[in-house]
Amino acid sequence: MKNKKFVLPAYIGVSAVWFGTHVGPGTASGNQTASYFGAYGKMGLLGGIIAMLLLGFCIYYCIEYSRLIGTTSFKEFTNSFFSPCQKLFSTVFEFAFIWMVIMNFSAALDTGATTLQSQFGLFYWIGIFLFCIVTIVLTMFGAELVRRSSTILTFLILAALIGIVFFGLTSSQCNFIEHWTNTITLEKALPEKPWYELIWSSILYASFLAVGMVGTSLSVSDTLKSKKDSKKATVLGIILNAGLICLVAILLYAYPSVLGDYFDPMRTSKTFIPNLEVVRIIGKPFLTYFYIVILFCAIVSTLEGYGFGVISRYRKFIPVKNERGKDLILLFILLIVGILVSRLGLDWIISKGFRFIGYVEIIFVVLPTLVIGHRKIKQATQEKNEAER
Numbered sequence: 001m002k003n004k005k006f007v008l009p010a011y012i013g014v015s016a017v018w019f020g021t022h023v024g025p026g027t028a029s030g031n032q033t034a035s036y037f038g039a040y041g042k043m044g045l046l047g048g049i050i051a052m053l054l055l056g057f058c059i060y061y062c063i064e065y066s067r068l069i070g071t072t073s074f075k076e077f078t079n080s081f082f083s084p085c086q087k088l089f090s091t092v093f094e095f096a097f098i099w100m101v102i103m104n105f106s107a108a109l110d111t112g113a114t115t116l117q118s119q120f121g122l123f124y125w126i127g128i129f130l131f132c133i134v135t136i137v138l139t140m141f142g143a144e145l146v147r148r149s150s151t152i153l154t155f156l157i158l159a160a161l162i163g164i165v166f167f168g169l170t171s172s173q174c175n176f177i178e179h180w181t182n183t184i185t186l187e188k189a190l191p192e193k194p195w196y197e198l199i200w201s202s203i204l205y206a207s208f209l210a211v212g213m214v215g216t217s218l219s220v221s222d223t224l225k226s227k228k229d230s231k232k233a234t235v236l237g238i239i240l241n242a243g244l245i246c247l248v249a250i251l252l253y254a255y256p257s258v259l260g261d262y263f264d265p266m267r268t269s270k271t272f273i274p275n276l277e278v279v280r281i282i283g284k285p286f287l288t289y290f291y292i293v294i295l296f297c298a299i300v301s302t303l304e305g306y307g308f309g310v311i312s313r314y315r316k317f318i319p320v321k322n323e324r325g326k327d328l329i330l331l332f333i334l335l336i337v338g339i340l341v342s343r344l345g346l347d348w349i350i351s352k353g354f355r356f357i358g359y360v361e362i363i364f365v366v367l368p369t370l371v372i373g374h375r376k377i378k379q380a381t382q383e384k385n386e387a388e389r
Contacts, residue, residue, distance in 0.1 A: 010223035011233035014063065016155075018237040020301070021216045022209065022244065023157050024104055025111040026350050028298040030274035033248040034262050035351045036205045038274075039190050040198045041253070048245025050202035052238045055209060058366055060234040061373030062214045063221040067230060068380035072222050074215050081376055082368065092364040096211040096357055097313075101306045103353040104212075105338035108302040110346050111295070114271040119292060128342070132335050134300055139307040139331060140324070158244065160294040164279060164287065165251045171282045174254045190256075191263050203366075208358035210365045251278055270345025310334055 026032035036051075037044035066077050074097075075090060082089035113127030168174060217233075224230050252259055258277045261267065279291045311327050318326040341349070 009229075009232075010225065011229045011236060013223055014217055014220050014233035015237035015240060017216050017220050018059065018213050018233075019158070019240045019244070020305075021213050022241050023298055024302040025108045025295070025299050026104075026346070026354075027244065027248070028157060028161070028275070028295050029111055029346065030248050030252060030276075030278070031262075031272060031346055031350050032205075032354075033245055034252055034259060034272075034274050035347075036201045037198070037245065037249055038252055038259050038262065039193045040195060040201075041190065043195050043198055044249050044253070045246050047198050047202045047205070048249065049242045050199065051206040051209075052242040052245070054203065054366070055206040055213065055241075056234050056238040057373070058206075058210055058369045059214060059217050059237065060230060061369055061377060063217050063224060063233065064227060064230040064377050065373070065380055066218050066221045067224045068377065068384050070222075072219050074218060077218055081372075089364060089368070092360065093211055096361055096365065097215065099353075099357045100208070100212050101310055101334070102337055102341055103349050103357070104302055105306055105334060106341035106344075106353075107346055107349045108299045109335075109338050110271055110342035110349070111273065112299045113342075114346070115273065115276065115292060115295060118273075118276075119288075128339060131299065131303065132339075135303040135307055135335065136328075136331055138300065138304045139311070140327060157294055157298055158240075160290065161244065161247055164275065164291055165247050167282055167284065167287055168251045168278055169254055173281050173283070190259060203362065204355055204358040207361040207366050208354040210361045210369075214365075248275065251275070254278075255281055257281075270347055272347060307331055307334065 033048070037047035040047065062077065062081070065081055066072065069077075069080055071077055071080075074093070078090045078093050079086040109128055109131055112131045113124050116122040116127035116130075117124045217237075221230075224233065252274055255278050258274050258281070261277065262272050262274055273295075276288075276291065276295070279288050311330050314330060315323070315326045318329050320326050320329060341353075344353075
């Protein structure tokens with residue numbers, strides 16, 4: 001009798017890819033959550049849910065349409081989905097993709113180098129150099145190994161964040177219940193922002209993630225066999241990603257002094273890593289080093305993943321015969337641009353760089369997808385049924 005191999009359902013794989021794209025240095029550091037949802041107290045927990053619900057609808061329309069027309073190609077999808085205005089939307093998608101690659105690459109480099117400097121006293125530029133070397137080595141020689149470990153790495157990061165939240169909320173330094181029932185202390189740490197701005201912040205958060213998450217989800221949508229699979233992938237993705245944001249938000253609300261430092265207008269550091277500050281306050285050395293390892297895993301995964309994305313997408317445009325040479329040229333260009341932008345700091349990248357592309361994607365990605373998504377799926381379903389008769 002042959003042993004049956006256990007295979008994860010297709011919808012879990014798609015939702016894991018969505019989650020893996022989300023868990024980059026911005027999320028793992030806590031900076032992203034602090035920037036978009038940290039200023040709203042308890043209401044901030046709703047921000048992650050609103051953002052992922054909105055993004056979930058966009059992803060569902062895209063992966064289901066992709067499944068119906070039988071493509072995982074980003075360009076083929078945009079040309080078909082946005083027809084007859086495909087040239088405009090394909091161009092915007094391409095621009096948004098390049099912008100997000102640069103922003104994520106820069107955020108990863110800056111977060112990694114800053115952490116090495118603050119934690120181990122390593123000179124900032126040595127840290128940048130080390131991460132550049134790791135990126136080149138993994139991208140050029142360790143592709144298969146890193147691809148196979150990506151899903152495992154994603155769940156390790158989630159497990160690690162859950163562990164940090166557990167230790168953070170049970171620490172003697174934490175007064176979460178007091179802050180939850182009596183928000184006076186928390187509110188003193190936060191800037192004054194009206195609650196309705198949270199909705200706009202949630203829309204921006206979902207929007208700047210849209211192209212990257214749609215693109216990666218489309219790349220594995222061929223494993224989905226039915227409309228039910230697409231719905232399951234979307235629901236699970238919403239739960240995982242909204243849960244991640246809420247976990248980080250709860251941890252930060254438990255330590256209002258960290259949020260106070262983050263929003264302090266007198267702060268001189270361009271890169272603030274809230275989760276690392278919380279871990280330091282908890283005062284458990286093993287937890288600090290454990291978190292740093294997981295943060296580096298998220299950083300390396302981001303650098304390697306986006307490096308591959310750029311190579312596979314633009315290799316054909318490099319006028320060099322040697323394939324390895326083409327890859328190196330693209331990586332060097334990406335690393336140089338990433339290093340230059342990283343000097344602006346993680347705060348700027350997340351609060352300004354991501355926000356800018358969020359505005360663009362609201363107009364050219366999120367709104368159009370929500371408006372025409374249902375009609376496009378209905379049309380594609382009819383055409384598929386007619387072709388199968």
